[in-house]
Amino acid sequence: MSQHTADMVKVTDATERIVHWILAGSCLFCLFSGLGLMFRSWNFIPALLGGLYAAKWMHIFSGVIFSFSLSYAYFMWRKDCTFEPDDAKWIANGGGYLWETDNLPPVYKYNAGQKLFFWFVMIFGIGIIASGLVMWNPLIFPDLVARWSYPLHVMSAMVIGSFFVVHLYLGTIGNPGTATAMFTGYCSRAWCETHCPRWLAERDGKSVTE
Amino acid sequence: MKDIEYIKLIDTTRCTACRGCQVACKQWNEMPASKTSQFGSYQNPPDLQWNTWTLIRFQEHVNKDGDFKWLFRKDGCMHCTDAACVKACPSGALFHTEIGTVGLNRDACIGCKACTSACPFDIPKYNKETEKVYKCDLCYSRLLAGKQPACVLSCITGALTIGDKETMMKKAYDRVEQLGGKAVVYGDKFVGGTHVIYILAETPAEYDKLPANPKVPASVVLWKNLFKPFTLIGMGAVAGMAALHYLIKGPHKVHEKNEGGE
Numbered sequence: 234m235s236q237h238t239a240d241m242v243k244v245t246d247a248t249e250r251i252v253h254w255i256l257a258g259s260c261l262f263c264l265f266s267g268l269g270l271m272f273r274s275w276n277f278i279p280a281l282l283g284g285l286y287a288a289k290w291m292h293i294f295s296g297v298i299f300s301f302s303l304s305y306a307y308f309m310w311r312k313d314c315t316f317e318p319d320d321a322k323w324i325a326n327g328g329g330y331l332w333e334t335d336n337l338p339p340v341y342k343y344n345a346g347q348k349l350f351f352w353f354v355m356i357f358g359i360g361i362i363a364s365g366l367v368m369w370n371p372l373i374f375p376d377l378v379a380r381w382s383y384p385l386h387v388m389s390a391m392v393i394g395s396f397f398v399v400h401l402y403l404g405t406i407g408n409p410g411t412a413t414a415m416f417t418g419y420c421s422r423a424w425c426e427t428h429c430p431r432w433l434a435e436r437d438g439k440s441v442t443e
Numbered sequence: 444m445k446d447i448e449y450i451k452l453i454d455t456t457r458c459t460a461c462r463g464c465q466v467a468c469k470q471w472n473e474m475p476a477s478k479t480s481q482f483g484s485y486q487n488p489p490d491l492q493w494n495t496w497t498l499i500r501f502q503e504h505v506n507k508d509g510d511f512k513w514l515f516r517k518d519g520c521m522h523c524t525d526a527a528c529v530k531a532c533p534s535g536a537l538f539h540t541e542i543g544t545v546g547l548n549r550d551a552c553i554g555c556k557a558c559t560s561a562c563p564f565d566i567p568k569y570n571k572e573t574e575k576v577y578k579c580d581l582c583y584s585r586l587l588a589g590k591q592p593a594c595v596l597s598c599i600t601g602a603l604t605i606g607d608k609e610t611m612m613k614k615a616y617d618r619v620e621q622l623g624g625k626a627v628v629y630g631d632k633f634v635g636g637t638h639v640i641y642i643l644a645e646t647p648a649e650y651d652k653l654p655a656n657p658k659v660p661a662s663v664v665l666w667k668n669l670f671k672p673f674t675l676i677g678m679g680a681v682a683g684m685a686a687l688h689y690l691i692k693g694p695h696k697v698h699e700k701n702e703g704g705e
Contacts, residue, residue, distance in 0.1 A: 270533050271671060285534050286553040286574075330688070330695060371556050372569060379560035383531070384666035391670055395677040402685035408695045427697040 241419040242433065252305050253415050259299035264394055266292040271387070296365050303358045310351060313342045320345035330403075339430040346403075353396050361389035448543040449586060450611035451595065453517050454642040456622060457602035460485070460499045460515040467597035468497045471582065491518060493570040496579040497594055502651050516641070516650055517594070517603070520545065520566045520579040524635030527659040528558035528567055528578075530667050536576075537567075543608070543638045544581040552576050563634070563657035581638070611640065618642050633657050 245253075266288050269278030279288035319338035323345040326334040330346075343351070364382035371379035405412050410424045425433040469476065474494035479487055486501040497519035504514045522544040529537045529545060536551035537558055554574035558567045567576045582592035586605075590596070595603045604611070612631060619626045619642060629647050630637035634657055648655045 268674065271674070273535070285551075289553050289555060330692070368555075368557070371560050376560050376565075380660050380662040383557065384662050384670050387666055387670040387674060391674045391677045394674055395681045398678050398681040398685060402682075402689070403695075406689060406694055407685065410697060421697070423697045 240422045242422055242425045242436070243418055244414045244420045244425065244429070245418045247418070249309060250415055250418055252302055252309060255298065256302040256306055259295045259302060260393065260397070262295040263292055263299055264390065264397070266295065267390055293365070293369060296362065299358075300362045303355070303362070307355060310343075314348040314351040316345070316348055317341075320348065324349075340428060341431045341435075342429055344428070350396055350400055354393055357389040357392045360385055361393065364389065446541050448608040449581070449605055449638060450543075450608045451522075451581060451592065451603065451605045451639045452611050452615055452642065453639060454602045454604075454618060455514070455516055456618075456626070456642060456644050457600045458499070458515040458517065459600055459602075460501060460513065461599065462499050463597040463599060464517060464594035464603060465495070465497055465499055467593040468579070469495070471585075471593035472496065474577075491566065491568055493568040493577040496520070496577065500651055504645065504649065514645065514650060516643075516653065518652065520581070520639065521564050521630060521634075521657075522581055522638035524637070525659055526634070527561040527563060527663050530659060530663055531557040531561035533557065540583055542583075542586055544583060544586075545638075546580050546583050547576070547578055549575050549577070561660060561663050563654055563660065565652070615640050615642055629653075634659060 265278055266282065269275045269282075270285060270288055270292060276285070279285045282288040282291055322336065322338045323340070326336050328344060328346050329337050364386035367374050367379060367382035368386060371382065374382075403411070404415070408428075410421055411428075414420050420428075422433070468474075474496070477488060477492060477494060479489065482489055484501050486499065488495050488498065491498050497517055500514075500516045500518050502514040502516070503511065505511050524543065526537070526539065526545045529539060532538075533555060534551045534553050536548050536553070538546050538548065540546045552575045554569065554576065556569050556576065558576055559565075559569055567578045569576050582590075582594075585592055591605055595605050598604075604614070606614075612628075615628045615631075619628050622642070622644070625645050627643050627646065628640060629643050630640040643650065647653055
């Protein structure tokens with residue numbers, strides 16, 4: 234931990250990082266085993282897992298882990314991800330990602346884009362879990378419920394999968410210096426002043442200076 | 444007998460409900476019987492089961508004048524041209540055969556049960572013990588070997604016949620014309636045409652568990668034709684946009700005034 238000197242700031246605790254990676258791991262396993270089960274051209278993934286039948290059960294098992302980690306993540310991050318009035322301004326300015334702007338409101342812990350990601354994953358996560366539970370044993374549900382669980386499941390996967398790609402980009406090469414937040418737990422002070430100035434100031438016992 | 448499009452004709456007006464076909468089907472396919480109990484009908488078992496692929500439905504029908512008659516209908520897979528079960532099946536266990544029927548390769552079935560709710564006729568049945576789905580395959584192996592399906596072979600009244608599509612459709616319409624009244628051909632007008640065709644004495648809506656206008660469910664179409672491709676299209680499009688952003692705008696660096704901290 235010697236590299237975490239004064240200019241590094243602890244932005245996540247161990248619980249957050251562990252939950253993040255269990256959630257990410259189960260989500261990605263579900264995503265790719267699901268694509269492997271759905272597309273004939275992706276059948277090599279289930280083949281590597283021991284066949285379609287084995288992959289089906291692994292997909293379900295991973296979905297159960299996803300369900301529990303998503304529930305935990307909800308209670309862990311919902312406060313940090315509650316919207317505030319300034320978030321509309323942040324979104325109106327494209328978060329500073331799309332064009333130059335000097336009107337970005339100072340962010341607390343997470344910006345409006347991250348909050349949106351959180352809530353989209355929560356909403357469609359509930360959709361994918363609920364429909365997945367029906368698909369696990371569709372015979373005990375009314376026909377209509379069973380039938381519509383399939384498009385709901387795949388639509389939710391489409392939304393979560395697309396947001397995952399954005400998340401991956403913005404968490405790594407799109408925002409250099411960010412990814413360490415989920416590995417070591419530390420980011421540079423300069424990074425914090427850029428991405429979460431209000432949170433940093435509160436942590437340091439100061440008010441924000443524009 | 445390869446590469447002919449087969450049609451099995453079920454002339455319900457000739458059916459006496461002897462259930463020879465039901466027994467022959469079980470015997471040929473080596474399906475065990477399940478113990479059932481009397482529920483106030485000759486119909487037995489009460490519904491199609493994983494081990495009962497065809498079933499004579501006994502329906503007590505009273506017309507407007509108060510006349511009673513039996514409606515006998517041999518239920519089972521309709522072998523749709525546009526089969527929802529094949530569309531829903533992720534493993535290829537359910538497939539369209541070269542003779543127009545819907546085959547089932549049970550070794551490939553992973554027991555996902557997606558076909559059971561997709562089918563507009565409620566045909567595929569799941570067995571918990573084997574974790575596989577079962578249904579009539581119109582005796583695929585017998586047809587390929589030049590033999591009639593077991594049910595057709597067993598039928599003593601001529602209610603069940605099988606042959607090439609053109610001959611059988613002509614036969615069906617000729618018979619309906621001969622019968623007159625409410626008699627109707629059922630099966631050729633939906634799901635791309637079924638490969639099991641009924642001659643019904645009454646209008647289809649009067650028969651129990653027979654959909655008047657069966658379709659591939661909208662949920663299956665939405666699932667397979669829209670959302671399925673859009674999982675890859677969506678993720679690909681977003682990845683492309685991220686790449687463009689990286690190339691055009693470049694990575695989002697920390698603000699320069701903040702470089703090096705305070």
